Amino acid sequence: MSQAFELPVLIVGGGLVGLTLAQALQKAGIACIVYERDYALETEHGGGWAITVHWALEALRECLPSNLFQRLDDIQVDREQGIKDTGRFLFLDMATGKPKYEVPPSPRKRVNRRLLRNLLGEGIDIRFNKRLKSFEIKDDKTVMVRFEDSSSVCGSLLIGCDGSNSKVRHLLFGDRPEEARLYRLPVRAMGATVRMTENQILPLRRIDPLLFQGCHPETGIFLWYSTISTPALNGSEGRSEPYYEGQLIISWKYVSCSDEVPTGNMDRIRKLRSMVSQFEESLRVAVENVSEDTEIKEIRLQDWPTRPWLNHGGLVTLAGDSGHAMTMYRGEAFNHGVTDVASLLKQLVRVRDGSESLQSAVPAYDTELLARTHEAVLLSRQACIDAHDPDNLSSDSPLVSKRARILVSAKEVSEDAVDTGGHEHRRGSKV
Known part of the structure; x- marks a missing residue:
C-alpha cells in the first residue's frame, strides 16, 4: 500500500x-x-423516491462488490417488469395522454432510492x-x-x-x-408519494409500468410519474389491501409571485388539482385522487x-x-x-x-x-x-x-x- x-x-x-x-x-x-x-x-424526512441507473450501469458494476451489484435486482421498483424492460421512456401530450416523443431506449435499472441507500x-x-x-x-x-x-x-x-x-x-x-x-431556475415544482390500489394505478401502468413524463400543449404544465414500489417490494402482497406507490411531480413556469408554491399542504393539494384540470381524464384523476393527508413537498429546481x-x-x-x-x-x-x-x-x-x-x-x-x-x-x-x-x-x-x-x-x-x-x-x- x-x-x-x-x-x-x-x-x-x-x-x-x-x-x-x-x-x-x-x-x-x-x-x-x-x-x-x-x-x-433512514430518517423521518425520508430517503427520496426512485432512481434510474442507465448509461452508468457498467460503471456502477465496476464500483461495487459483485454481490451488492447483483442485489440491485431485488430493489427494482418492479422486479418482474425490470426483467422484461425495454428501456423506453415516453413523453406525452397531457391533453390527450398520447405519446409525443419516445426517448431513445437504453439498458436501465429503476430502483427504490431508500433501499438503494441501505444497500450501499x-x-x-x-x-x-x-x-x-x-x-x-x-x-x-x-x-x-x-x-x-x-x-x-x-x-x-x-x-x-x-x-x-x-x-x-x-x-x-x-x-x-x-x-x-x-x-435557481424560473420554474416551480411540487412532488408527492401517492399510495394507490391496483385499480387506481392501472391506467398509469397501461401507459408505462415504470415511468413517463409530459406537458400540456396549452398551459405548459409538466407532469412526471414513476412507480416507486409494487406490492411485492413494499410487503403488502397477499394482504387484504395490497397497494402500489407512485411518484408524482408537477412543475410549471415561474412568472410572478402568484406562481410560488403555496405554504400549506392543503393549499398545495388544491393547486395540484387545479393545474391538471385540462389533462386527459386518467392522468387528471390520478392527481385528483391524491388523498388530503398526503404530504406535498416543494422541489427547489437549482x-x-x-x-x-x-x-x-x-x-x-x-x-x-x-x-x-x-x-x-x-x-x-x-x-x-x-x-x-x-x-x-x-x-x-x-x-x-x-x-x-x-x-x-x-x-x-x-x-x-x-x-x-x-x-x-x-x-x-x-x-x-x-x-x-x-x-x-x-x-x-x-x-x-x-x-x-x-x-x-x-x-x-x-x-x-x-x-x-x-x-x-x-x-x-x-x-
Missing part, C-alpha cells in the same frame, strides 16, 4: 454517491470513513451526526477536518459528497462565495454548472451533486455521480499502486469531471426550460434526446463557466 493512504480517505456525505464511493474504495483496499450529518441512513451502506464505516465545520491542510499529505461538535479527524484525502448545497464546495471557494452558489475549484495539492475534491448539481429533467445526476466514482477510483488505484501521486491523480480526476459535467448541467437546465415550453419543444431537445456521457474540452468549459449563472444554454443538445 502506498504511503499516500497511511491515513483514511474522508468522505463527507452519506448519500448515494458518497456510499458508492466508500464501497468502491473498500473494494480496492483503500481505507475510508463516511461522515454523515443525519443520525441514521452495508459494511461501511459511517459516523453519524457529523456536520462539517471547516478543513485545514496540515502538510502535503494530510488534511484535517473539523466538525460542529468540536471533534476533528485527519485523513489523506477529503472528498465532498455532501449534496447540491455542499459545505465542502463553499469552503473550497472561500472568499468567492458567489461562485459556489446554486442558480443547479451549479461545474467550474474549476482549488484542490489544495490533490488533498480535497468533490463528487456527485457537490460538483455538478443539476435538475431532474434528464435523470442523469446519479449516473454522473457513479461516473465520478469510477473515474476517481481509477486514479486512486494508481496512487495505491505507487504509479501516481495524489498531487497528479486528483487534478486529473478534476479535469475529467469538469469536461464531462459542466455541459451536462447545462443540458439538464435546458431540458427543464423545454419541458414547460411545448411550442418550442422539438426532438433535438435535451429533454427527449438520448442520455449519454459527453465530454467537452477544458477550454470550452472555462469559457462557458464565466457566463452560465442565469442564462439558458443549448449548445450540444444533440447527444
Whole structure:
C-alpha cells in the first residue's frame, strides 16, 4: 500500500454517491470513513423516491462488490417488469395522454432510492451526526477536518459528497462565495408519494409500468410519474389491501409571485388539482385522487454548472451533486455521480499502486469531471426550460434526446463557466 493512504480517505456525505464511493474504495483496499450529518441512513424526512441507473450501469458494476451489484435486482421498483424492460421512456401530450416523443431506449435499472441507500451502506464505516465545520491542510499529505461538535479527524484525502448545497464546495471557494452558489431556475415544482390500489394505478401502468413524463400543449404544465414500489417490494402482497406507490411531480413556469408554491399542504393539494384540470381524464384523476393527508413537498429546481475549484495539492475534491448539481429533467445526476466514482477510483488505484501521486491523480480526476459535467448541467437546465415550453419543444431537445456521457474540452468549459449563472444554454443538445 502506498504511503499516500497511511491515513483514511474522508468522505463527507452519506448519500448515494458518497456510499458508492466508500464501497468502491473498500473494494480496492483503500481505507475510508463516511461522515454523515443525519443520525441514521433512514430518517423521518425520508430517503427520496426512485432512481434510474442507465448509461452508468457498467460503471456502477465496476464500483461495487459483485454481490451488492447483483442485489440491485431485488430493489427494482418492479422486479418482474425490470426483467422484461425495454428501456423506453415516453413523453406525452397531457391533453390527450398520447405519446409525443419516445426517448431513445437504453439498458436501465429503476430502483427504490431508500433501499438503494441501505444497500450501499452495508459494511461501511459511517459516523453519524457529523456536520462539517471547516478543513485545514496540515502538510502535503494530510488534511484535517473539523466538525460542529468540536471533534476533528485527519485523513489523506477529503472528498465532498455532501449534496447540491455542499459545505465542502463553499469552503473550497472561500472568499468567492458567489461562485459556489446554486442558480435557481424560473420554474416551480411540487412532488408527492401517492399510495394507490391496483385499480387506481392501472391506467398509469397501461401507459408505462415504470415511468413517463409530459406537458400540456396549452398551459405548459409538466407532469412526471414513476412507480416507486409494487406490492411485492413494499410487503403488502397477499394482504387484504395490497397497494402500489407512485411518484408524482408537477412543475410549471415561474412568472410572478402568484406562481410560488403555496405554504400549506392543503393549499398545495388544491393547486395540484387545479393545474391538471385540462389533462386527459386518467392522468387528471390520478392527481385528483391524491388523498388530503398526503404530504406535498416543494422541489427547489437549482443547479451549479461545474467550474474549476482549488484542490489544495490533490488533498480535497468533490463528487456527485457537490460538483455538478443539476435538475431532474434528464435523470442523469446519479449516473454522473457513479461516473465520478469510477473515474476517481481509477486514479486512486494508481496512487495505491505507487504509479501516481495524489498531487497528479486528483487534478486529473478534476479535469475529467469538469469536461464531462459542466455541459451536462447545462443540458439538464435546458431540458427543464423545454419541458414547460411545448411550442418550442422539438426532438433535438435535451429533454427527449438520448442520455449519454459527453465530454467537452477544458477550454470550452472555462469559457462557458464565466457566463452560465442565469442564462439558458443549448449548445450540444444533440447527444
